[in-house]
Amino acid sequence: MSHANDKMTDFSLQSYDGKEHSLSDYQEAKAIVVMFIATQCPVSNAYNERMVKLYDDYQPQDVAFLAINSNKAENVNEIKKHAQQHGFEFPVLKDVNNVIANRFGATVTPEIYVLSPERNLLYHGRIDDSQRESEVKTKDLRNALNEVLQGKQVTVTQTKAFGCTIKKVD
Amino acid sequence: MWSFFSVIILVLTLPLTYCGSSKNSSASEYPYSVDPLTEESAAKLIQQRNGKVLLLNVWATWCVPCKEEFPDLVKLADYYQDRDVEIVGLSVDYPDEVQSKILPFLRQHHANFKVYVKHFSSDEAFINSLGQEWNGGIPATFIFDISGRRQAYIFGKKDFNYFKQEIEKIRART
Numbered sequence: 001m002s003h004a005n006d007k008m009t010d011f012s013l014q015s016y017d018g019k020e021h022s023l024s025d026y027q028e029a030k031a032i033v034v035m036f037i038a039t040q041c042p043v044s045n046a047y048n049e050r051m052v053k054l055y056d057d058y059q060p061q062d063v064a065f066l067a068i069n070s071n072k073a074e075n076v077n078e079i080k081k082h083a084q085q086h087g088f089e090f091p092v093l094k095d096v097n098n099v100i101a102n103r104f105g106a107t108v109t110p111e112i113y114v115l116s117p118e119r120n121l122l123y124h125g126r127i128d129d130s131q132r133e134s135e136v137k138t139k140d141l142r143n144a145l146n147e148v149l150q151g152k153q154v155t156v157t158q159t160k161a162f163g164c165t166i167k168k169v170d
Numbered sequence: 171m172w173s174f175f176s177v178i179i180l181v182l183t184l185p186l187t188y189c190g191s192s193k194n195s196s197a198s199e200y201p202y203s204v205d206p207l208t209e210e211s212a213a214k215l216i217q218q219r220n221g222k223v224l225l226l227n228v229w230a231t232w233c234v235p236c237k238e239e240f241p242d243l244v245k246l247a248d249y250y251q252d253r254d255v256e257i258v259g260l261s262v263d264y265p266d267e268v269q270s271k272i273l274p275f276l277r278q279h280h281a282n283f284k285v286y287v288k289h290f291s292s293d294e295a296f297i298n299s300l301g302q303e304w305n306g307g308i309p310a311t312f313i314f315d316i317s318g319r320r321q322a323y324i325f326g327k328k329d330f331n332y333f334k335q336e337i338e339k340i341r342a343r344t
Contacts (some may be wrong), residue, residue: 107206107325108307132264149256159293162262164306165326166232 002105004157006121011100013093016080027117029064031148037067037075038109039082041164046131048086065090070101071167098168108163125159200276204268206289217318222256226313230262231271235327236309241332245285259285
């Protein structure tokens with residue numbers, strides 16, 4: 001499992017539209033949000049709208065968003081359809097053979113990593129504390145991003161929640 | 171004329187009636203109640219072993235691999251019936267989904283072991299109490315020895331033989 005301040009190595013993955021994205025493309029961003037998501041996981045899907053709102057709120061503040069799909073059974077066409085259906089404007093990258101999920105230590109969807117532009121891990125965990133938006137008490141990812149944007153140290157660097165396991169290649 | 175229509179309606183509805191009743195008869199009653207599990211009752215369940223090894227499987231009705239794994243847990247509970255091993259399920263669906271989701275699933279799969287539904291003040295605290303290395307992904311299975319010590323953390327879908335082997339390793343040690 002990754003821990004706060006771990007330096008994450010750069011990667012290069014293709015989004016469903018064939019564009020190559022690397023972490024190093026976002027050195028000018030104030031933070032990079034890497035989101036491991038799925039098309040079929042009901043927990044990940046419960047957060048589709050919240051992910052869109054996060055992007056709408058923080059992308060204008062120079063926060064970059066990259067979603068990654070590492071599930072072996074979810075192909076590029078399915079990822080494209082899902083992204084378009086839910087209005088994802090952030091890139092959704094296909095992690096073939098779950099290489100990047102393994103490198104990050106990601107095991108579940110949705111699972112979030114917030115990195116500094118230098119790729120140091122600032123926050124790792126959930127988006128918030130309830131699959132049901134009406135029952136959310138702590139908006140952990142927003143709290144972390146707000147602190148980063150204010151130039152503060154992230155107070156809660158690690159959180160957990162129940163989610164779907166990433167189906168990986170054997 | 172009316173009797174002709176009555177016969178037609180009867181003929182058309184008979185197969186539906188038959189399908190309905192056969193479906194009902196294949197779903198057995200679940201022999202336990204699905205009680206809420208709090209942090210306190212979870213600790214009690216783990217600690218009060220009464221000489222039995224505990225296999226605790228964390229699952230949910232929204233989790234596909236959990237549902238695929240479930241029949242093997244039923245088989246396991248059958249196998250260890252009347253032996254010193256207790257199989258317990260913990261559904262991390264919501265408590266208000268017991269009637270609508272959990273019980274129908276348990277009946278459909280002829281569940282033969284006690285299943286609880288999570289009722290934690292903090293999911294995260296519970297996840298950490300079972301394992302710092304566990305990120306909350308399910309299915310996840312934990313095996314505790316007769317002293318309530320965690321002896322195995324099993325992440326992801328497994329089968330009857332895998333679980334049995336893990337249980338037997340722990341039984342051999344105690």
